[in-house]
Amino acid sequence: MVMAQSLFIALKQQHPDCHIDVLAPAWSLPLLERMPEVRQGITMPLGHGQFDLRSRIRIGRQLRSHHYDQAIVLPNSWKSSLIPFFARIPKRTGFLGELRRGLLNDVRKLNKTLLTMTVQRFVALSLPDEASQPPTYEFPKLTITTEQQLNVCRKFEITGADFIEIPHPSALLNNLGGSEEVVPIVSKILALCPGAEFGPAKRWPIEHYAAVARQKQQQGWQVWLFGSDKDKAVAERINALSGDICRNFAGNTSLAEAVDLLSLTDAVVSNDSGLMHVAAALDKKLIAVYGSSDPGFTPPLHAAAEIIDLHLDCSPCFKRDCPLGHTRCLTEIRPEQVLAALDT
Structure with a gap:
């Protein structure tokens, strides 16, 4: 979509x-x-x-x-x-x-x-049949209103004191309580999207996600976890491995709420998933981790998105589960690679 x-x-x-x-x-x-x-x-x-x-x-x-x-x-x-x-x-x-x-x-x-x-x-399909191919195209760009951001922050009790950087989409939260005073500045927000509806061969290991969460938290960032109800158990395990330092939204939001919350974050690490495409359309700094799927076919549509793909001989295999039983295409993408990409 x-x-x-x-x-x-x-x-x-x-x-x-x-x-x-x-x-x-x-x-x-x-x-x-x-x-x-x-x-x-x-x-x-x-x-x-x-x-x-x-x-x-x-x-x-x-x-x-x-x-x-x-x-x-x-x-x-x-x-x-x-x-x-x-x-x-x-x-x-x-x-x-x-x-x-x-x-x-x-x-x-x-x-x-x-x-x-x-x-x-x-x-x-928007062009005449005789048009030259392939066509040029614009990147998707979702539009989030101030009212939508305020509503989701009120529901999940997120205050202006949770954010850093002015100007920032969340600067609007200064007025959540009716005050026009500048709020305290605390931290940036990293979103982790560890789910992938297709199957395990598209999911970066939870241990790697937890390592990234710990490192960014030590650098003063907040870490938010996103996903559907099917991703709730995975997100809970990541949070437990990282020392319960994450705000876990997985399975606790509607899609609309997840999109509006993502609009408040500063950077996103994601598997090849629907939320990866949402993050790209929200103009977020995005690190996309690819395993069994092909980043050439359905890449994140954002000029600055960074794709991490090991280009192994066995990938992309387009399988739900690794047919060789090792999932090296994902396990060998180290947390340090993702952290380095986030820091660039």
Whole structure:
């Protein structure tokens, strides 16, 4: 969803007056709300892999009243093309796949040699079929308001005295209590994002995360842990190994709250995960640790993001678990490498 913002930006550049609505899973709507190019997110009630033809017909009919001019279908599945078809949207654009001709009437052939990155494939669908490839693209940029930052700080009882650096996004917290006095300056904030939905072969060892946390805490930084409910146990182990010095938000926030909290941090260390892309779109100093996945295919979209990848002969293998049983692509990335990257 974060990478899709580059498509939305491209559409706005080509058609400044266009209205962009996005049909997407409910969990992703907070991200869309933080993309100024998007007019509204529309909840897609069907889950991944769920067919339910009757519901797709119903949703398509409900969308007819919007009189959309074009639908751009990012998934390559046959079923993802049904709703735009039933909505009778005149131009239905997407890549050829799963016998979608007829459902789509602006069908593109995907040249994986030219379009090597996911973001390139998304943006290419905004352009005429005859446009030169690969396309140029803008980086995603999520917009967080002062009100959103204040709300999340109130909820989690974060005060202005928790921060350093002026100007800093969190300087707004000076007024949390209604006072306009300058607050004490204490520390910078490092965010650690140790989760990876895909599997263990994308997760940097918890011992390494704990070592980074300890070192940065000794340098006067605060350390915040982020992740979904599935990452809660991993985050708790990192915190325990580091001596309970971290503020652990993993499993305790909504996605919207996690995004708004990340906007207050100074630097982020992350596996190849959704939060990595969020951090890049928030313009954070980002150290991205890669193991089984390919940083050339789905890199963090930020010019200053630093990718740490050992380029072993066995990687990227794109496996959930290391097929060789050693996960050297991750274990041999030492905490010292990440700490050095944070200090540059």
